[in-house]
């Protein structure tokens with residue numbers, strides 16, 4: 001399981017957007033976003049570069065890291 005910190009999420013719509021964006025990344029599954037904690041956890045069936053995760057999050061207007 002991997003975890004990434006996400007800044008800028010304010011509501012369940014944000015959670016849904018982030019979840020969808022992460023699930024689109026090949027190899028990522030079981031995305032669980034915690035709005036209160038500002039984190040997303042997911043399973044990865046391969047090595048996924050942190051930059052790729054960050055890019056997906058930043059592409060939809062949030063800040064990763």
Ligand SMILES: [Cu+2]
Nearest residue numbers: 010011013014
């Ligand atoms: Cu929102």
